[in-house]
Amino acid sequence: MKRDFMFTSESVTEGHPDKLCDQISDAIVDDFLRQDPFSKVITECAVSTAIVFISTRFASEATVDLAKTARNVIDRVGYDQPDFNAKTCSILTNIQEITTDDRAVDERTLSDAAIEQIPVRDQVTVFGFACTQTDAFMPLPIWLAHQLAKRLTAVRLNHTMPYLAPDGKTQVGVEYHDRKPYRIHSITILASQNKINTHEISLKQLQEEIQEYVIDPIFQTEEIQPDHKTRIFIDSDDPFAIGGPSIHAGLTGRKTAIDTYGEYARHSGAALSGKDPSRIDRVGAYAARYAAKNVVAAGLAEECEVQLSYSVGLARPVSIQVETFGTGKLPDDAIATLLEQQMDFRLGGIIRQFNLRFLPFLTKGGLYQKLAAYGHVGRLDLGLLPWEATDKAKALCQ
Template identity: 70%
Template sequence: MKKNFVFTSESVTEGHPDKLCDLISDAIVDRFLQQDPYSRVITECAVSTGIVFVAARFEPNANVDFTNVARQVIGRVGYDRFEFNGKTCSILTSLRELPPDKDRFDEKNLSDAEIEQIPVKNIVNVFGFACRQTSSMMPLPIWLAHKLAKQLTHVKLQNILPYLAPDGKTQVGIEYRNSKAYRIHSISVIASQNSPSKPDLNRLQDDIRTTVIDPVFQDEEIRPDAQTRIFINPDGLVIGGGPALHAGVTGRKNDVDTYGEYAKHSGSALSGKDPIRIDRIGAYAARYAAKNIVAAGIADECEVQLSYSIGLARPVSIQVETFGTGKVADEDIAKLLEQHFDFRLAGIIKQFNLRFLPSLTKDGFYKQLAAYGHVGRIDLNLPWEVTDKMEIF
């Protein structure tokens, strides 16, 4: 395990084309589950100049206007220029109805034995991670990158910097010494703007530093110092950005959705899937386990891997890695997870109430996860962020 190193993570705003696709996909999932919590739906999007493509498979037990949902998301994010506009862009759909699910179940009324009979229908390895670098038990680089991206969106939507376009990207590099975060090595912010004439590059850089970077680090324990390298649009002004500049696809920002590549993540997209998909909710269950382990104080860092095979209810493998920080053997921690955590598909859905959260949350639930991370969110009341099983350890 390395002791001294520099690690960087990136985040993007909700107007980034990939995130826009995630938002549309999860908004559609929300709409289905709000009408019927037991709906089955899988949605993927692609965007480019003036075009949105939505592909979906779903059970026809809900009435969802895919085109209208997409236009609402695009408008809310702030795309209202002629290059890309929620009201005028072309929206193409490829929709296929799924046959009725003969294995449909209501997890709320299942016994433990019946939950054991509900198998997963995907082959997948999912990962969860937690550490002591931040109060949210997330790695510091992705935590700060998310804060910068959210602030970049905030100053646009609140008209503090009204000239900004919705598309933006942030990156934070942290210097570690003896495996502990020591200083801010570098900060990068790429902000797009609506007009090539106002403001000029110097004004943009001053505004971003004053209204985005400075407020984000004001309450942080580790702040930029005299040697911190700060880059704000180092290649010059970015005009418009978004789908008019680069295309987007659902599920292409797994590193942003999880741990900023400080820890492993599965190759499967998280957005655009209903709760029956273990490649989505298994990642939440793995994070829940890892966070409770770290919160219990038996490790400073913990990665949990769950491996699932089609036709089985339980993971075929539960692996724990504490990177030399564990006070208990990794094998013993894995045994405790197997005994006290329910990693079965129906068990996860039941414990986290995943089918009903869209109806219980104003304006939907899953689309709130589509930008700024599916894990480590202190701004949302996520059931997999609860540390209610510390006593087990």
């Protein structure tokens, strides 16, 4: 296992075409669940120049206007240029209402025996990770990349840099000594600009303003600061890029590393967005994060990766594995046994504990759409998400 290394993670703004698709898909999931918490829905989205394609399969009593939901998301994200905007883009929908033999149930009212009878319908291996590198128990590279991406959006919306367009990318490289963050190796920011007034903005002005209004404020409170050797790249290879769906197409579920741990830890290949809570490939990832975070919060390890493997037709994972990368206070298999004893990894148990069917109704503006940009885990800006709680830490220590 390497102790000294350099690692990079990237994030994107909410206007990146892939993230735009994720937000449209999850906004549709929110709309279904707000009307009918027992909806089953899978929705995918693709965008390109002036066109949006939505494919949705559902079993629900809800009535959702897919095109209206998509236009609302596009408008909120800020696409208003002639080549792509909420008013004039074409929206194609493919809708299939499916029949299901499963009766809608409220997991909150079920006995433990009844929860045991709710099987998963998909086979998947999901991962959760946590570490002590940040207050959010997240790896530092993806944490910083997310903060820069959010700041890039903020300076556009508050008109500090009004010429910016919604699409943007960030990347942060961190040098590690003895598996701990040591210094900032590099910072990369690609910020697209609107076509109008772009000729008035020089590359030098863009770079100076991003340094002043984006990079400096984010690192102001960070323990590890950029130094004189830190390499900073700002639109260095592609100045004045327009970005957005007219330049590169987007698709739901194509940014799973950004949704999770920036590839510092493993993640499932399954998309998180566009799925209701009955899909174990989504909610299992939340449960695995919950388990890993509680292990670290309990002081049982400085780093922890939890792997859950599910098979079709079974309620419980067929495998629970833990990796603490040499930082565990107990053997990894002993920690895995503790997790199995203290946590409920059954599909129905996860839905019940996290209240996943009703959170979109209880959360202003919905929940899942907010997760679709800047990460599904480690989100301090969204209050205490149920899978970010550390309420099991004390029990794990006993």
